[in-house]
Amino acid sequence: MPETEPLRIIHCFRSPVGGIFRHVRDLAEQHSNAGHKVGIVCDSTTGGDHEDRLFDQIRPYLSLGLTRIPIRRSVGSGDARALWRSYKEIKSLQPDVLHGHGAKGGALARIIGSVLRVKKYRVARVYSPHGGSLHYDQASLAGRAIFSMERLLEQLTDAIVFVCDFERRTYETKVGVPRCSARMIYNGISDADIGAIPTRSDGVHFLYVGMLRDLKGPDVFIDAFARTERLVKHPLSALVVGDGPDRDKYDAMMMQRGLGRRIGLLPAMPVQDAFSMSNIVVVPSRAESMPYIVLEALGAAKSVIATRVGGIPEMLGADSEALVNPDDPDDLARVMAKAVTTPGWHDSTMPSMADFKARFSASVMADGILALYRERLTAIRSA
Structure with a gap:
């Protein structure tokens, strides 16, 4: 297909929070600025004021609109209604590309795209797992059911996009080598998010910023902070920034250990504001895929200490001391x-900014995904 032909792209995902939402916002902005028409279909029951503000920021890039309908996380009777309502909306927009993100968004995009293909619409069906279902245990009943469904849905898929090599390897281990086209394209952040953020004069030694739930490891961070003080033999300071279901538990943990005055606890805020509070960002997650917080912290020229999980070693380097x-x-x-x-320690341990921009910029990510869209559409139209 002509390289200059503008595309009509619809992104489908369930929850407008976290990394998937960030990924879609970046793609929408990049592709809209390149002359393409972009729209979003996602859940209407999750997110709050912060997410509403983020939607307001990207509305100028959504020429195909924003459609929000109830989409439950678990499989249930409401899925049929969500599927029907999504189908009617998407069909009216006549997309060239349906890109589903996460398990639920991926299922919606591929099923609807396949129905449109039966009706002679030449639409590319693209899927990005973003970790999600891949975190399930292969030995569990739920895991076996989910991985079987992933395998079945490959028959309705034109391409799978993995955001890191870890995600690709996990998919191949748990689901199987894809029987459709597949590509690994790293997540990236925009040029506006790349640049050193100075630390305030009243900054702290360590910063945790993210969801307050055990999977992300705030409890490990609090425990490690106390042990770090014993190692350096003097008091330190830290800040935990975020919201989540286990917030009160972590607050109580800090109080019980006598750390309440040395570890602050603040609600979620723009990440740039949080980064101004420390030179060192700690990411103690128990499991991840390709977390944006690491990309954002590196883009802000912060020192990052993180667990060796998911795609994090691909960002920091497999042998990194961090x-x-x-x-x-x-x-x-x-x-x-x-x-x-x-x-x-920072200069000897963190990747160079030039290398970082070459691999993890939003423009590189968007160009790679756009090339895949065109490749798949060319194959569909010539079939």
């Missing part, structure tokens, strides 16, 4: 102590 074992507060404290006591 990587620690998951769920291991002793190992995390060891590196935290080294980061605050070793002169030049």
